Amino acid sequence: MFKTVGVVGAGLMGSEIALVFALAGRRVKLNDTNPALLDESAKRLERVLQKGIDRGLYAEDAIEVVLPQIQFCPTLEDYSKCDLVVEAVFEDEEVKSAVFGELDRIVSDHCVIASNTSSISITTLASKVSEFRRTRFIGTHFFSPVSKMKLVEVIPGMDTDRAIIEDVMSECKDIGKTPIEVKDVVGFAVNRLLHAMMIEATRLVEEGVATPEDIDVACRLGLGHPIGPFQLMDATQLSLSLQVQEILSAAYGDRFKPRPIMKQMVGAGYNGKRSGRGWYKA
Ligand SMILES: NC(=O)c1ccc[n+]([C@@H]2O[C@H](COP(=O)([O-])OP(=O)(O)OC[C@H]3O[C@@H](n4cnc5c(N)ncnc54)[C@H](O)[C@@H]3O)[C@@H](O)[C@H]2O)c1
Known part of the structure; x- marks a missing residue:
């Protein structure tokens, strides 16, 4: 189990990825370079939780309990404490590469780094972190809206350790998702x-x-x-x-x-x- 999970990118996908980890009791950090988007994300997540409460999916006190589990972070400096970081920034190799370069400098050696990319090769993205970390780099392709869609495609890169694949598959199950393992090919499955x-x-x-x-x-x-x-x-x-x-x-x-x-x-x-x-x- 990953106790502290960082998410980078508080857009459509990143916000709800942060939410599903928080709903499962993880401490979550959510970062975006645009501070206004962090406020917007908090408001959006409150609306998602309220809808879930109204439909009887979440406990009555979900907003008070779950939202404070998410720390909205304007920088990545605090991510040194994360056990898992999921990247969900723009679908642009250069933007993602810069994020992985920064994470490589900040996160601890045991941290697993995942990307929510839909079209960029996981092995290519893994090459943006130090060689020793590539065994702990993986794709986790969530589907929109993340709070509702059960599937996660788990995509190992060329160097990902089997133990890390198993840990990530098991974490997906723990947060209520159904993972499938998919090869690193264009478009995945x-x-x-x-x-x-x-x-x-x-x-x-x-x-x-x-x-x-x-x-x-x-x-x-x-x-x-x-x-x-x-x-x-x-x-x-x-x-x-x-x-x-x-x-x-x-x-x-x-x-x-x-x-x-x-x-x-x-x-x-x-x-x-x-x-x-x-x-x-x-
Ligand atoms: N939208 C979908 O249905 C969907 C489904 C599966 C996967 N994806 C993938 O998820 C990722 C995010 O997609 P989205 O739809 O949430 O995009 P989005 O545009 O809604 O959100 C991206 C967020 O990343 C932030 N960002 C950009 N550069 C950043 C940086 N350097 N550091 C921190 N934050 C940064 C932006 O401010 C924005 O809030 C993409 O890789 C996309 O391909 C999207």
């Missing part, structure tokens, strides 16, 4: 599955086989998915799906090539819910 389906769904629309609405119905009622691919693209922004498909097609070739209609929609600014129009009109 889930994004390859998801985008294969999204690309085929988009192709069906291009061919006029069915509407986006009907394909979403088909996935919900015929396949038992909680949400259809077009609703999901609208919720997470089409530009993000396009970006992931470009990364996957660079790695695997034409089978992940984004469909022309995706490029047209993103080019037109029909980027999903936040922009007021995507596959659906908001």
Whole structure:
């Protein structure tokens, strides 16, 4: 068990990753370079906890008990006390490399360092810390919203120790998640599955086989998915799906090539819910 857990990056993912560790009784430190985002994160987590209380998922006193377990930190200096640090900053190799360089200087020798990257190789990221630490470097790919989604893809790098993989898998179970071990390949397992389906769904629309609405119905009622691919693209922004498909097609070739209609929609600014129009009109 990791008693003190640090999270770097208090955005969409990092905030809720901090929350799930705090809910499991860990002491948590949450850092962001933008102090305003730390305040925003605290407010967001209070709302998530309140919703959970209203639904009977968390104890009535969860806000008073859980939130104080999270220390909001403007710098990483305090992270020397962490047993595990999960990085969840922007999906940018340079930004992540700078964070790992700083953590390498600060954290103790026993600390395990994990990255929540969705597309960068874990072995590449591990090379940003000292050689002796690479045995304690691993990928932990959480899914959004982290407080609800059970899965964690656990991705060992080339040098990760088997004992560290087991410790991290067991920690994921302790915090109420279901981990699966996945090889360090582009897209890991889930994004390859998801985008294969999204690309085929988009192709069906291009061919006029069915509407986006009907394909979403088909996935919900015929396949038992909680949400259809077009609703999901609208919720997470089409530009993000396009970006992931470009990364996957660079790695695997034409089978992940984004469909022309995706490029047209993103080019037109029909980027999903936040922009007021995507596959659906908001
Ligand atoms: N959004 C998703 O659905 C999802 C799912 C799985 C994995 N991921 C991965 O999780 C990571 C974070 O994604 P997100 O959606 O939470 O992004 P986000 O933009 O919501 O949050 C990133 C946060 O990192 C902070 N940050 C940037 N540089 C920093 C630094 N040097 N030190 C400390 N904080 C810094 C930013 O201020 C921001 O608050 C990415 O690697 C992403 O690929 C995202």
